[in-house]
Amino acid sequence: MDFRISDEQRLLRDTARRVLAEATGTSTDASWVQFRELGWTALPIDEAHDGLGGSLVDLAFLLEELGRARCQVPYLECCVMPAMLLKGLASRGVAEPDLLGVLARGEQHLGVAVEERSAAESGGDFSTRLTATPSGFRLAGEKLLVVGGAGCEALLVVAVADGETCLVCVPLDAVGVRIRGYSAVDGRELADIEFVDVPVPEAAVLARGAAVDEALVEAGAIALTLQCADLVGAMEASMEMTAEYLQQRQQFGQKLASFQALQHGMADLFIACNEARSMLYRTLSAFGQADVSLRRRAASGCKVKVAACARQVTGMAVQYHGALGMTTEYAVGHYLRRSIVAEQLFGNAHHHLAVCLADHAGVAK
Amino acid sequence: MELEFTAQEQAFEEEVQRFLADALPPSLAAKEAQGFHLHREDVAPWHQALWRQGWIAPGWPQRFGGTGWSPMERFLFERACGVANAPEVSLIALSMVGPVLCEFGSDALRERFLEPIRRGDLWFCQGFSEPEAGSDLAAVRCRTRFEGDSIVLNGHKIWTTDAHMADYMICLARTSDAGRPREGLSMILLPMDAPGVWVRPIATLDGDHHINEVFLEDVVVPRENLVGEVNSGWAQARYLLGRERTHNAYVGMLRRYLARFPGLLQRQLAAGLDGRVAEGLLRDHVQLSLDVEAHEWSVLRLLADEESSQLRAGASAVKVRGSELLLKASELEVMALGSQVIPAMTPAMTPTTAQPLPAGAGADAPGRVTQSLYWRAAAIFGGTNEIQRGIIYSTLFHR
Numbered sequence A: 001m002d003f004r005i006s007d008e009q010r011l012l013r014d015t016a017r018r019v020l021a022e023a024t025g026t027s028t029d030a031s032w033v034q035f036r037e038l039g040w041t042a043l044p045i046d047e048a049h050d051g052l053g054g055s056l057v058d059l060a061f062l063l064e065e066l067g068r069a070r071c072q073v074p075y076l077e078c079c080v081m082p083a084m085l086l087k088g089l090a091s092r093g094v095a096e097p098d099l100l101g102v103l104a105r106g107e108q109h110l111g112v113a114v115e116e117r118s119a120a121e122s123g124g125d126f127s128t129r130l131t132a133t134p135s136g137f138r139l140a141g142e143k144l145l146v147v148g149g150a151g152c153e154a155l156l157v158v159a160v161a162d163g164e165t166c167l168v169c170v171p172l173d174a175v176g177v178r179i180r181g182y183s184a185v186d187g188r189e190l191a192d193i194e195f196v197d198v199p200v201p202e203a204a205v206l207a208r209g210a211a212v213d214e215a216l217v218e219a220g221a222i223a224l225t226l227q228c229a230d231l232v233g234a235m236e237a238s239m240e241m242t243a244e245y246l247q248q249r250q251q252f253g254q255k256l257a258s259f260q261a262l263q264h265g266m267a268d269l270f271i272a273c274n275e276a277r278s279m280l281y282r283t284l285s286a287f288g289q290a291d292v293s294l295r296r297r298a299a300s301g302c303k304v305k306v307a308a309c310a311r312q313v314t315g316m317a318v319q320y321h322g323a324l325g326m327t328t329e330y331a332v333g334h335y336l337r338r339s340i341v342a343e344q345l346f347g348n349a350h351h352h353l354a355v356c357l358a359d360h361a362g363v364a365k
Numbered sequence B: 001m002e003l004e005f006t007a008q009e010q011a012f013e014e015e016v017q018r019f020l021a022d023a024l025p026p027s028l029a030a031k032e033a034q035g036f037h038l039h040r041e042d043v044a045p046w047h048q049a050l051w052r053q054g055w056i057a058p059g060w061p062q063r064f065g066g067t068g069w070s071p072m073e074r075f076l077f078e079r080a081c082g083v084a085n086a087p088e089v090s091l092i093a094l095s096m097v098g099p100v101l102c103e104f105g106s107d108a109l110r111e112r113f114l115e116p117i118r119r120g121d122l123w124f125c126q127g128f129s130e131p132e133a134g135s136d137l138a139a140v141r142c143r144t145r146f147e148g149d150s151i152v153l154n155g156h157k158i159w160t161t162d163a164h165m166a167d168y169m170i171c172l173a174r175t176s177d178a179g180r181p182r183e184g185l186s187m188i189l190l191p192m193d194a195p196g197v198w199v200r201p202i203a204t205l206d207g208d209h210h211i212n213e214v215f216l217e218d219v220v221v222p223r224e225n226l227v228g229e230v231n232s233g234w235a236q237a238r239y240l241l242g243r244e245r246t247h248n249a250y251v252g253m254l255r256r257y258l259a260r261f262p263g264l265l266q267r268q269l270a271a272g273l274d275g276r277v278a279e280g281l282l283r284d285h286v287q288l289s290l291d292v293e294a295h296e297w298s299v300l301r302l303l304a305d306e307e308s309s310q311l312r313a314g315a316s317a318v319k320v321r322g323s324e325l326l327l328k329a330s331e332l333e334v335m336a337l338g339s340q341v342i343p344a345m346t347p348a349m350t351p352t353t354a355q356p357l358p359a360g361a362g363a364d365a366p367g368r369v370t371q372s373l374y375w376r377a378a379a380i381f382g383g384t385n386e387i388q389r390g391i392i393y394s395t396l397f398h399r
């Protein structure tokens, strides 16, 4: 067990912190360029596909910085997640048309379209259908909450064909793709996407069956863990900001920081941040296990714990800023918004607690 | 970063578990699990077993009989002991007096005390707190007078755990009124059978007897019983705190609670507990397990980290959380047992002894409330949680 970070990780973290602090508030496109130039689009992908072969720990460090900077670039959703899905397929012997290379080189970003109106679990019954017709495949259905969906060149769509889950790559400009873009509470861009009998060439059906189900679970666990890394960065930043504010703000003729109630409150925020980080490391460690279901459960547990800590810290950060904390002009409240979105995206604590509970199904019957 | 235990550490843990399976008397483990305060004679066989194995004083330097384990190995040892229901052995003597003597004691004191402590022949109590010196330990008043080769002590110690079983007290006493209050304190080894030592028990909420008041009236001890330099008691206490960063995190104890809860719940279900109630309890249990996992990794981070400026804050954080989680874990058991815990119970009440359990109480009930009430003390001793939060703030944020 060794928690010291390597020189490369330190460099990654420091660079990210510096660059992202400068870029905060700039437009999405400019930042994707930076992501490519800094090698971040290549980080989640193996060398064989022009990637840098970064580890999950490396990615966690980067995600922490994105959270800290309240970065709006959908890096996790449109680069890391599709990369993990494709890697999962590749490791199950499914060949793909070098989309990994495309992602690594930053040529395109791929949205991942999973969620539907009636919440379907991975491996469950999605209502988006891929059907074979005499003139080729057709895709029909609706996907919700595709983060960064409107800004991508193509989507990886999870659908059902003949009772099997399949993964289809659909360009955003294909005939019959209808996009409704909107903003999330924290300002990130989302889209609902309807597929009205979209013609799909055979080569665009990337994989079918168990390989897709398994790759979805695997990529889902990774996304959940990295989402938690983002939250760890966000909550630490909001804690530091709050400590700073208490030093500056004067009331009753003294610094707010001189009041013990606030000092002890800050100690509690540290305890929560510290535990969230510990939980993140515990979960990253669990990815050493071969069994996918163990990794999935570990990631679910991570979400339960980290989301609760994030809500506590980012919420109290607003409280300790008084009315200033309630304003959109001031940054601290944006961390609360980010946590609220993250809390519900990819399943909330209740959902993931249920995953953990399934483990004990034998006890309470 | 290396986020896994090494093969060597895993092998070590298995070795400890094998030893526990062989050497820990099952009747003692059962008694410890129940949670009433154990007596010196209860723990003695386990102390002997650890001593024979050479594992009685892991934290001491090797030349004084320590094991030479890494901090991680010590953690694995303590965790395995906790899970296996091994009781703590003479904590004050082994974790406090021993290390202080190794670091600061004269050769003569080491000669007199270290081996008997290791063998389990000498038990110590810790006489720090006084009626007017609790969180503010520097306010200790206990007076000393140097007369020839002797020191004469007068004072009033309170909350002294196991004073009624101890052979010696490590007493924090005032040896100077000059300078800042903390600069005039010394640690003195005081035989409990010396004339002028009076011990009065204090009953605690949990219904057990752990703590006492100790009155010192003209107690004469040899000058050489003062540890190290005169007036260096504060520095010695700080040294100890720095070493025992994670003991108060109670990871082993928490793991013990988690491990036994599903079984306890199953027995309650078999005895008629409503399934919907059990589901809610199970949910709390899973939530608690996640909290404990995060807590445990906070401890691992502290152990592996030798350079971080957050060390002191991290140690206080795990102290606070350890006590909070213990209370939660023990209260969850109480909840699961429901009205079975209402009757006051004593260790003497078992299904097989003359003093029977009240009719409604199953075999799981005795000790549950006692233990749960006792864990409130974990938020008070060793620096209260409020004091710990103050430390966290001042190390991280104060300017």
Ligand SMILES: Cc1cc2nc3c(=O)[nH]c(=O)nc-3n(C[C@H](O)[C@H](O)[C@H](O)COP(=O)(O)OP(=O)(O)OC[C@H]3O[C@@H](n4cnc5c(N)ncnc54)[C@H](O)[C@@H]3O)c2cc1C
Pocket (backbone or CB within 6 Å): B125, B126, B127, B128, B129, B133, B134, B135, B136, B158, B159, B160, B161, B162, B210, B211, B377, B380, B381, B382, B383, B384, B385, B386, B387, B390
């Ligand atoms: C079961 C048990 C066993 C013990 N065993 C021993 C033992 O063996 N030897 C020994 O020497 N002592 C022992 N103690 C005593 C223990 O160390 C003290 O109780 C502890 O240091 C707190 O002191 P106090 O009880 O005087 O509380 P006080 O210091 O009077 O505190 C009362 C309350 O005020 C809060 N408080 C105090 N100062 C501040 C502050 N500056 N800011 C905010 N809040 C504050 C505290 O957190 C607490 O909530 C034991 C205590 C218990 C409960």
